[in-house]
Amino acid sequence: MYNQTSSNKAVVLLSGGLDSATALAWASKEQGWQCHTVAFDYGQRHRIELEASANVARSLGVQDHRIITVDLAAIGGSALTEDIDVPKDQHHDATIPITYVPARNMIFLSLAAGLAETVGASKIIIGANIVDYSGYPDCRPAFLNSFAKTATLGTKTGSEGSPLEIVAPLLKLDKSEIITLGLKLGLDYGLTRSCYDPHPDGMPCGHCDSCLFRQEGFAKLSKTDPLPYPE
Amino acid sequence: MYNQTSSNKAVVLLSGGLDSATALAWASKEQGWQCHTVAFDYGQRHRIELEASANVARSLGVQDHRIITVDLAAIGGSALTEDIDVPKDQHHDATIPITYVPARNMIFLSLAAGLAETVGASKIIIGANIVDYSGYPDCRPAFLNSFAKTATLGTKTGSEGSPLEIVAPLLKLDKSEIITLGLKLGLDYGLTRSCYDPHPDGMPCGHCDSCLFRQEGFAKLSKTDPLPYPE
Structure with a gap:
């Protein structure tokens, strides 16, 4: 039922956004996991x-x-799952933004830790980065390190001597550095989606925090984001 | 959107089993939370x-x-969610049993931590106890303490200075001591369900690990379990 834990296997949190797609490209193409x-x-x-x-x-x-x-809508408390407006045309300040979903990364990492046990992976890869961790406590290194210890104690594999590692390859990178890494690895950013509040046809709004960071990242590199945006 | 954190509010993991029901009775009636x-x-x-x-x-x-x-069935790896037989008429040995669901308590506690944030609770109550923690790594005190630290780092409330506490009031109690506590608090154990593998009509099997521990707990007190069992 359980696979042997292998240092070559990784569980990757893949939201479909720019960051997690880059983290996957890094893990799979650069590390060969x-x-x-x-x-x-x-x-x-x-x-x-x-x-x-x-x-x-x-x-x-x-x-x-x-x-x-x-x-997570049963928990409430976020503009991403409740009927609360997503802020537009402004970056969040130093406080925790309304798009924060309570304990989201802890919940996602816990589910990934369960999956890591059943597939025999010793690593979980997460696209957390410097842009996030000013605002989101569950993207900060102290949290990620603490989570790895907790997950090692709380799982069969971990408690039997194979520590679970949380790998955040983008942690020190800003958006343009992340895009540079992905482009180097041949990642097609046209497949990714970052918008918090897309139009019904799927087109990004172009104005939420996430769209702004993404567009600024491409602009800084004088590259064009392959996604279409409204006029 | 968020309530102020209050030391009088608690989120209780309530599976519907004997342990968690007793933990709720303790939190609500004995502590007044x-x-x-x-x-x-x-x-x-x-x-x-x-x-x-x-x-x-x-x-x-x-x-x-x-x-x-x-x-959790998407993760697999357990007799409780997959088509794997639940062991009958035997207690699990010192190894981790097939009824272990990978990372289950970590996942449940993470979701409870998210809920604690939105309702403004500073405590999570869990019915983990000595019967469980021989077998289930995610019921052990070291895990629960580590989880509390991780959740404090990874949540808005916690990272802003209000630590989240994990309270396991049954941790040192065996099954008959748990039942004694619940009966003292007027808990109706006829409302609880413990069986891992109930009959289609809801009647407990009477033979799984969980049914055995429960029946032994009542027998030790010379009390009758109010639940009906098959002949």
Whole structure:
């Protein structure tokens, strides 16, 4: 039922956004790890990212891509799952933004830790980065390190002597550095989706925090984002 | 959107089993905390526990009882969610049993931590106890303490200075001591369900690990389990 833990296997949190797609490209192409990807259907309003996630996984030759349903709307408290407006045309300040979903990364990493046990992976890859961790406590290194210890104590594999590692390859990179890495690895950013509040046809809004960071990242490199945006 | 954190509010993991029901009775009646209860629809074969959970919450006057759906069957690896036989007429040995669901308590506690943020609770109550923690790594004190630190780092409330506490009031109690506590608090154990593999009509099997521990607990006290069992 359980596979032997292998240092060559990784579970990758793949939201379908720019960051997680780059983290997957890094793990699979640069590190050569056998990647199992996981996306979460958590009641998000930007559900097109679930399709994007599957497309990115396919484009990078992933054999095992899973979507796990977890009803975070039952918890409430976020503009991403509740009927609260997503802020437009402004970056979040130093406080925690309304798009923060309570404990989201802890929940996602816990589910990934369960999956890591059943597939025999010793690593979980997450696209957390410097842009996020000013605002989101569950993207900060102190949290990620603490989570790895907790997951090692709380799982069969970990408690029997094979520590679970949380790898955040983008942690020190800004958006343009992340894009540079992905382009170097041949990642097609046209398959990814970042918008928090896309139009019904899937087109990004171009104005939410996530769209702004993405567009600024491409602009800084004098590159064009392959996604279409409204006029 | 968020409530102020209050030391009087607790989120209680309420599976509908004997342990979690007793933990709720302790938190609500002995401590006088305002309890928000949460049950998880995770693809378990013993789904009758979801009804039991709601009945126990109601009987103890809980105002806010939630069921959160999380598809642990997508992770696999357990007799409780997969088509693997539940062992009968034997207790698990010192190894981790087939009824272990990978990372289950970490996943449930993470979801409870998200809920604690939105309702403004500073404590999560879990019915983990000495019977469990020989077998289940995610019931052990070292894990629970580490989880509390991780959740404090990874949540808005925690990272802003209000630590999240994990309270396991049954940790040192065996099954008969747990039942003694519940009976003292007037808990109706006829509302609870413990069986891993109930009959289609909801009657407990009487032979799984969980049924055996429960029956032995009542027998040791020379009390009768109010649940009906097959002949």
